[in-house]
Amino acid sequence: MMINDFFRIGELISVHIQKSELERKEAELATPMLTDLEHIPQIFEWFCELSGDSGDGGKLNTDRKMQFLIIIMFFYSPISLTGHRIPNGIRDILTELLGYKSKSAVSNHLKNLVPTYDNYRMFREEVDLLYASIRSRLEDRGMLPYILIL
Template sequence: MREGMIAEILELRDVLGQKSRLAERERGLCAPVLRDQGLIPRIYGWFCELRGGGEEVYCRRQFILIVLFLYAPAVLAGGRMPRGLRRSIAAAAGFTDVTFVSHNVDTVFFYYRHYEGFRKEVDGLYAAICARLGAGSLVRL
């Protein structure tokens, strides 16, 4: 009987240690690169300059993905959207319906995960935007 208790205690210690490490990793993965939503219009300007046109809905989805990854990466994994972010994205990009952002979270992640062309374009745009953010000392990357 005593060995069973020791085994359970040791297992419990192991589980608690794993939970702690996972919680720390989660905090790191969920940490936003940016917090100042006032930068979103500038980011949109850079996005449009770098993107140089293209199919409108496709471009909107790319922009949404980039901004969500910068401001709220947890949203892309099912987390909650920070207050005001949806409205800030919609205002910067000129969306008439702010729900377009919320309704496309799953879609943009699906596109990113499954469509190589979409993923490569987004990765390139994201890297260029991050370079501008870093060059302007707007964020430490």
């Protein structure tokens, strides 16, 4: 009986190690690539240019708006794609760029971004292409920090 009790301590240590590693990994994955919100309008211009849309966010269809939102959230707040709060300032900029009357429209779209990306191949393929092109432009202009992958 006592050996079982001490086995639990080993299990507890193992759980603690796993929990620490998961917290470290979450922090790594949740760290945004971009923090300067002044880049968002430029990224929106590139998005419109690459997708063949006018620069008028109010005229974009819902799919295009959602594509732009998922790209911006991935750059600026990947944790928001898991249901966490959007950092201050981002929603204001997106509301204005996309021609929404209310900030809640941005939040409402966030709920559907990941399921839409996961479930609709064409949507996903377009997002992936647009993201890669925008990321390339950001890298070419030195707007993304250099990340050494070990």
